[in-house]
Amino acid sequence: MDNMNITSAQYSLGLDSTNTSIRAIIDGKELSVPLDLSNRHYAEIMRQVEAGTLVVAEAD
């Protein structure tokens, strides 16, 4: 139901060097988004990825 403007998205590594979150700028806000579909930001990121309109960059 939301149409979020996601201007960047990149995986972040946790202490065990696995992807634990996505650092994203959504509607102008800097967010660290958990990999959990009940989180509205992550759900929208995945929706846009599946729609082919967003690519989440690999972690540095």
Place this chain on the structure above:
Amino acid sequence: MSKARGLADLGNAYDDGALSNRNLIINGAMQVAQRGTSFTGLTNGGSDYTLDRWRWSEGGSPSFVTDVTQDTSAPDGFASSYKIAVTTAASSLGANHSLRLMTRLEGQDLQQTAFGTSSAKNLTLSFWVKSNKTGTYIAWFYNGDADRHISKAYTVDVADTWEYKTLTIDGDTVSGFTNDNGVSIQLEFVLAAGSDFTSGTLATTWQAQVTANRYVGNVNLADSTSNYWQITGVQLEVGDTATPFEHRSYGDELARCQRYYFMLANGDEKTMPTGSYYSSTLVTMPVQFPVTMRSAPSLDSPTGTDYYGIYRDGAFDSFNSFTSTGRPSVNGITVDSNDTGASGTAGHSGPLKTDNASAYLAFDAEL
């Protein structure tokens, strides 16, 4: 409202199953404002939460601009209201333009409505509203679990005067609400809408969602820079009768809001939990939430030069941002920074703090 009428209404509410916790709306009195009390220059088709649980939203990319404030003008018995003021006008609207104020409710909090069964109960919405612009406005109810909707019109009859409105909607025997923590009802107060939303027939009964039937007849609040619209005392309850607003203490209301958004630290020199250096370049800080959040939250925290820091081993290390989160749950999360400046000795620990007026650290589990 007379005392006899009030007692009778409460009796009806009891028959419908609730004398307390009647109000399904959180922050209906517009008391709680963790994100701030003033939001200016809102435009460009944006959408964001403002006062707690209340989401200002534009559709399309209209040229009008609005400000949102927590205002002290309110009817007797209330201290605050939600005000939207037009600062740049649009005398005509594009087809997909809209301006709305909305709140969203979890399905697990709506099971008492018995929607989707032959016993579906009616709901009653009541609120106080004030605007300089008289005319017809729409309150829109959307069942996101079933893509169904119903719209109710109300009128602002007298300019610049607080008016009490009540709207009763029928229970929906066709579709219910999923018993989970997802959004089930989206309630919108509509302030402007283009023809995409108004060219049909207003959906005055529950029906499959048709965009053209949502907001038929709504005024265009955005047509003048002198226009404003305010609301408070919003209550949604089961039953046919609007009972007196269920006032809750600020602490109770704040705790309810913190299920969806928790501001841990906001502004300069605010304390955050104790953290430690996991390695020489990584500070990690566990955070426990004061109430169980709706879902694992997003960290909402801006970047800026030396916005944050950690005291450790007789020194203070400043850094610009928190760079990741880990082990998220509804009860807590770990916040990490490997930003430049977070440079020390593994094992050193100490309290963290904000170090700039624009710094903040918040957690967002909104619907």
